[in-house]
Amino acid sequence: MKNGxxxxxxxxxxxxxxxxxxxxxxxxxxxxxxxxxxxxxFTGFSLQxxxxxxxxxxxxxxxxxxxxxxALYSCLISAALGTLGAVGMARRKFRLGGALEGLxxxxxxxxxxxxxxxxxxxxxxxxLPFGMLTxxxxxxxxxxxxxxxxxxxxxxxMDPDLPNAARDLGASxxxxxxxxTLPLILPGVLSGTLxxxxxxMDDFVIxxxxxxxxxxxLPVKIxxxxxxxxxxxxxxxxxxxxxxxxxxxxxxxxxxxxRAAQTT
Amino acid sequence: xxxxxxxxKRFDDADVLRGVSLTIETGEFVTLxxxxxxxxxxxxxxxxxxxxxxGGRVLLDGADITALPPEKRDVNTVFQSxxxxxxxxxxxxxxxxxxxxxxxxxxxERRVREMLRLVALEGFEERMPSQLSGGQRQRIAIARALVxxxxxxxxxEPLGALDLKLRQQMQRELKDIQKRSGIAFLYVTHDQEEALxxxxxxxxxxxxxxxxxxxxxxxxxxxxxxxxAEFIGQSNFLPCEVVDAGSGVPVLSxxxxxxxxRAGYPELRVGDRIEVCLRIERVRLSRTPIGPCALPATxxxxxxxxxxxxxxxxxxxxQEVFAxxxxxxxxxxxxxxxxxxxxxxNEAALVR
Numbered sequence: 001m002k003n004g005x006x007x008x009x010x011x012x013x014x015x016x017x018x019x020x021x022x023x024x025x026x027x028x029x030x031x032x033x034x035x036x037x038x039x040x041x042f043t044g045f046s047l048q049x050x051x052x053x054x055x056x057x058x059x060x061x062x063x064x065x066x067x068x069x070x071a072l073y074s075c076l077i078s079a080a081l082g083t084l085g086a087v088g089m090a091r092r093k094f095r096l097g098g099a100l101e102g103l104x105x106x107x108x109x110x111x112x113x114x115x116x117x118x119x120x121x122x123x124x125x126x127x128l129p130f131g132m133l134t135x136x137x138x139x140x141x142x143x144x145x146x147x148x149x150x151x152x153x154x155x156x157x158m159d160p161d162l163p164n165a166a167r168d169l170g171a172s173x174x175x176x177x178x179x180x181t182l183p184l185i186l187p188g189v190l191s192g193t194l195x196x197x198x199x200x201m202d203d204f205v206i207x208x209x210x211x212x213x214x215x216x217x218l219p220v221k222i223x224x225x226x227x228x229x230x231x232x233x234x235x236x237x238x239x240x241x242x243x244x245x246x247x248x249x250x251x252x253x254x255x256x257x258x259r260a261a262q263t264t
Numbered sequence: 265x266x267x268x269x270x271x272x273k274r275f276d277d278a279d280v281l282r283g284v285s286l287t288i289e290t291g292e293f294v295t296l297x298x299x300x301x302x303x304x305x306x307x308x309x310x311x312x313x314x315x316x317x318x319g320g321r322v323l324l325d326g327a328d329i330t331a332l333p334p335e336k337r338d339v340n341t342v343f344q345s346x347x348x349x350x351x352x353x354x355x356x357x358x359x360x361x362x363x364x365x366x367x368x369x370x371x372x373e374r375r376v377r378e379m380l381r382l383v384a385l386e387g388f389e390e391r392m393p394s395q396l397s398g399g400q401r402q403r404i405a406i407a408r409a410l411v412x413x414x415x416x417x418x419x420x421e422p423l424g425a426l427d428l429k430l431r432q433q434m435q436r437e438l439k440d441i442q443k444r445s446g447i448a449f450l451y452v453t454h455d456q457e458e459a460l461x462x463x464x465x466x467x468x469x470x471x472x473x474x475x476x477x478x479x480x481x482x483x484x485x486x487x488x489x490x491x492x493a494e495f496i497g498q499s500n501f502l503p504c505e506v507v508d509a510g511s512g513v514p515v516l517s518x519x520x521x522x523x524x525x526r527a528g529y530p531e532l533r534v535g536d537r538i539e540v541c542l543r544i545e546r547v548r549l550s551r552t553p554i555g556p557c558a559l560p561a562t563x564x565x566x567x568x569x570x571x572x573x574x575x576x577x578x579x580x581x582x583q584e585v586f587a588x589x590x591x592x593x594x595x596x597x598x599x600x601x602x603x604x605x606x607x608x609x610n611e612a613a614l615v616r
Contacts, residue, residue, distance in 0.1 A: 159345050159347055161343045161344075161345055161347040162347050162349065162350075164314050164334070164341075164343070164347065165341070165343055165347035165348075165349070166349075166360070167313075167314070167333065167334040167335050168312060168313075168314070168334045168335070168339075168340055168341045168409075169335075169340065169360050169361035169364060169408070169409075169412065170335045170361050170364040170365055170412070171335055171360075171364050172335060173333075175364065179360075180349055183351050184350065184351060
């Protein structure tokens, strides 16, 4: 930015402002003293929405808890599946490898509403009880591709002879994986999982279709409470989640920088 | 010690190995030399257990190891990329194999130190591979493989990534390490100079077969095929016809001239078309014929290059003959003057 003229700086500032305006507004209103659900007048600073949120008067915290559980299960399962898939596909080339990979990645590119309809049809036909089980199954399906892609990219940058060297030095295939391959692709697994976590936390369309009584994820809960007017508790929760995400992202960046300094 | 019998391997539609057989004795340094795609690296990987052959056997000390996975073979590899584990320091890299085998910590540390001394990198335990130069990485890769005291060390173009000066220095060190450790080396390279400098025996490979195998001197002085002669050293090839093959010393004919060929080719028959391999440093251009092999020619060019003179002569049929001579000043030839291309028949191999 050293050489940027005031024009390019202004442009940059505008772009950033537009990108972050909704977030800033959300955060500001979470501190609004106004109780009304239907006006947007800022009447004063207050932490009352945070207080109400933690007392869980509207069930938002419970929904957040459900969403976190769902994201955790989906991420763990899809991290294992996606990583194994990427490692396996990288290790040996087989005839239909390309087609298979395309098929595996398709869920990430299919319009969500179509996936949602599909899940609904399949789960109904299979007679599965709608709830956490169906949610996890659906989320794993669309999370695996993200992890697969990121881990595969990481593997592509890895010398394929590294696991061979471990085998050559006497390690069993499992030991070579745990001591050499996994530590080297771990940053990829982690960032893929983080991406999948965000996808799962954020998903509304598919969750809306495959959720059942007693299980309400946060996006579904927010949607239903918005229909009855926006509770500023939603703003409070959003602000807290945003803060968490910012902190996590910063931590990840730091970690990456340290790792990069270590390996290059 | 190592015996390879009739290895075959296909990749997709290419026959990479078409029947490679080779034996290596304890403590021997054997080099597989050949152009890229000749199957030398595939042979090495089959011995290491990283590639399965389609046919043939690999025997180590008489035991068939063809079907054993790499971790069960008493053989270690120095990879072309070195394949040092980037997330482990030098000490942990070298100790990896010992740790896998359950060697105790004290013993591990002692043997790592011993190896670092062998490769002249004492005190490097804590360095990360990324902090090492190419030559240092290469030596750590050797140390990591040798610490397990394998019966045989496999090296896949280990000097390929180094610059020329370092390569020459590492050649000497490699030979030195091999002698001190007493372990047999199977070495893959496409660099003829490396092969000549390091090897006890060289196997020249071509299109999935071993073209010729022998001591460096053998390969250089008695190449059996034009390919082998071309791959090592620089040569002129004179196409000739055998006109007499009876009494030990064959008589050859080329461009209307007759001259004796090298003795020791009992399989030659009258009428065979062969080529005389004239090493450029063994050809002498002279105003007067020297010895029984002297073909009249014209000097085309003459370049003074410090310690040597490079000359090119043209035979009456238009073929060019290159010669390189030590600068000795006894005879100063002029470009365009008639000369004789002379050689000692015992120094010129006959190839097909």
